[in-house]
Amino acid sequence: MNKSRAVAVVGTFDSKGEEHLFLKNRIEGSGLRVLTVNVGTKEPIPFEVSYDLYSLMKKNGNLDDGNRDKAIQDMIREGIKLIKQLCRDGKIHGMISAGGGSGTHLCSSIMRALPLGIPKVMVSTVASKDMKHTVGTKDITMIHSVVDLLGVNSISGIILDKAAAAICGMTRSQWQPDTEKRRIALSFFGFITKSAEAVKRELERMDYEVIPFHANGTGGMAMEELASEGYFHGILDLATHELADALMDGYCSGIGPGRLEPAPGKEIPRLVTPGGLDCAVLEFTRRHIPEEYRDRKVFFYDFRSAIR
């Protein structure tokens, strides 16, 4: 067994102690090490954990004013600080958590601070809701708990067991790309598929690796974030309709202020072309064209349409 790799089991041990201890036992049973982190904000816990952020914050005079939102915000900040440090020091190689609505918000916010490729597994009662702010632009694995997380029973036990098995598999597996090619990020979208494919082929012929991003708001921002982490040697920003969508509150809006800005502190060549900039993607179908768009050129897709 490879005892050198470790998983952080991070959770609100005050309300979900049993579930997180079950995860710990299943992961250790599979031969990996575990570090436990309590991020509960409500009360002291009767368990031994590796890092008890509740006690630490209490000692420092936090969590005392009864403001739940602030307590959770403060805990997220402390959790991120700790988990990034553990990751940088090579003390953890994956993170898992289980929670309801608040626990999912708290722990996925901490997960999002970990770099791409570090396995992140969130078991959640709300995994079939809107994941825009939970998963966002990150490689988070979401597992729906189906039942409520109130102890380990014959259904939640199966789900938590599979989740533990998933993080163990992911933490052990270490595929590496076998090329050391220079990487170019390329924004892609349906409007410009043909030209984007031609550009991709041509760059590959010139021996670059092309990393395509689906410019649907999330995709464009994921490209910017990975650029700022130094993943790319160049950016070819070919699909720019996210700007039009931001203006029209379209399907591909949701970009942040960093979209199309230089990555701070890096010098990454970027070529921006106005591909699709004259289009916006809206959520109407062939059967329900809003009055104001009837004289536009409309492209129909599925539940989405694009106007020019």
Place this chain on the structure above:
Amino acid sequence: MNKSRAVAVVGTFDSKGEEHLFLKNRIEGSGLRVLTVNVGTKEPIPFEVSYDLYSLMKKNGNLDDGNRDKAIQDMIREGIKLIKQLCRDGKIHGMISAGGGSGTHLCSSIMRALPLGIPKVMVSTVASKDMKHTVGTKDITMIHSVVDLLGVNSISGIILDKAAAAICGMTRSQWQPDTEKRRIALSFFGFITKSAEAVKRELERMDYEVIPFHANGTGGMAMEELASEGYFHGILDLATHELADALMDGYCSGIGPGRLEPAPGKEIPRLVTPGGLDCAVLEFTRRHIPEEYRDRKVFFYDFRSAIR
């Protein structure tokens, strides 16, 4: 290596052949067997797969009328039929797929037909969108691809490798509950936490296992579906505000016509109490109380509030 367990790699091999073959190779490399299933609807594929539903449907005169929605619907139906049969025959013990918007819709629709506890992993470009119709009431594991799925590169390769490792771990792990207690499903919600907890303790004292469901629409329907699959010896339906929410288009609406109906073909005792039936959960905060609710009794939570 345990060669007796197998994973179904199901996908649109016409547009995402390289990605699915990569998954196949990684899973086989980890020692499990793979069955490949092509559910592409657009064109013949140049790969050898275990089951090519495209060829099969073409031979039977389907997929020919150019109606994409119908082609996808027909393929989902055929895919469900095949995958359920493979599962029943013990030929597969898990399923994995990777896709964009359409592929995610197609393959997650097939996944949802598999029983709880059979591992289901979906790598998706749209995993940070609304998962209501993708995950629904099921134990689907969603992995956000971050980059667009257009071949295996140094980023998509990492994501797909982790997904393969996850399904391998999950397919191998077979935790079983160590009790043979009789199981009672219990609907739970914030309004009635104290009484629900008291009821749970009392039932456990009487040696029943209690499976709690968060009655937020999804939870209530998951309880009904598992009841119809024979998971429970009894149901105590304590949180019934999903009915009020269905009337008020609230946060916990989204229940189907089977909610609170007897499980067809089963005789499961069910006790229904009107817990929380006088409340509805709505998405407004303390700062934005809609005019029409200002004279109601309002409970504030987070981004949700409840009115009585």
